[in-house]
Amino acid sequence: MITYFLLLNDHNLPYPDTIHPIVVHFVIAMVIFAFICDIIGYFSRNIRLYEVSWWNMFFATIAIFIAIVFGQYEAGLAQPYAAVKPVLNLHTLIGWSLSGVIATLTGWRYVIRLRSSHKLPIAYLGMALILVILVSFQVYLGDELVWVYGLHTVPIVEAVKEGILQ
Known part of the structure; x- marks a missing residue:
């Protein structure tokens, strides 16, 4: 089994394709969806959306x-x-x-949930908006790594192995 993990394929990975983007897309979706639920819940006063948001942040933290x-x-x-x-x-x-930011906001959200599940402070919504902006910038950087610099793409892996790129 150990030798399987030591053998790298043409993407320079011990498994068929990258796993990081798969997992991170869940985080992106959960953070953005949590923010949307909070905004809609805040203006519509639908407190059930706060519960949806809380669970999305909880699983995004993990x-x-x-x-x-x-x-x-x-x-x-x-x-x-x-x-x-x-x-x-x-x-x-x-x-x-x-x-750290997601874990902190989730902790803050947990305290809010325990104290008053019917109200959401505007300060929390502001911090959640900043989180969404940070996540969006992180998505941009990740896209740049793949689509501009070609990390883990076959032509780039071959060029690095041949010494063309250093």
């Missing part, structure tokens, strides 16, 4: 740590060349920061 583990592993296997390193480093830094 999923982001799974996404970071796979992201770190896959970034290490990518053998990043010089041009991609600044973007990858920023993406990594923001990813770790987002894990």
Whole structure:
């Protein structure tokens, strides 16, 4: 079994394709959907949407740590060349920061939920909006890593192995 994980395919991965983007898309969707539910719930006074938002943030908190583990592993296997390193480093830094921000907002949301499930402070909504903006910027960086710099794509992996990209 160990030898299976040591053999890398043409994407420079020990498994068929990248897992980080799959997991991270759940985080993106859950954070944005939680914010939308909060906004609609705030203006419509539909408190059931607050419950939907809470559970989305709860599972996003768990999923982001799974996404970071796979992201770190896959970034290490990518053998990043010089041009991609600044973007990858920023993406990594923001990813770790987002894990803290999401966990903190989820904790704050839990306290709000315990104290008064019928009201949501405008300050929380403001912080959730900032979170959505950060997540959107992180999505931009992730897209840049794949679509501009081609991490884990066959032509880039081959170019790095041949020494064309350094």
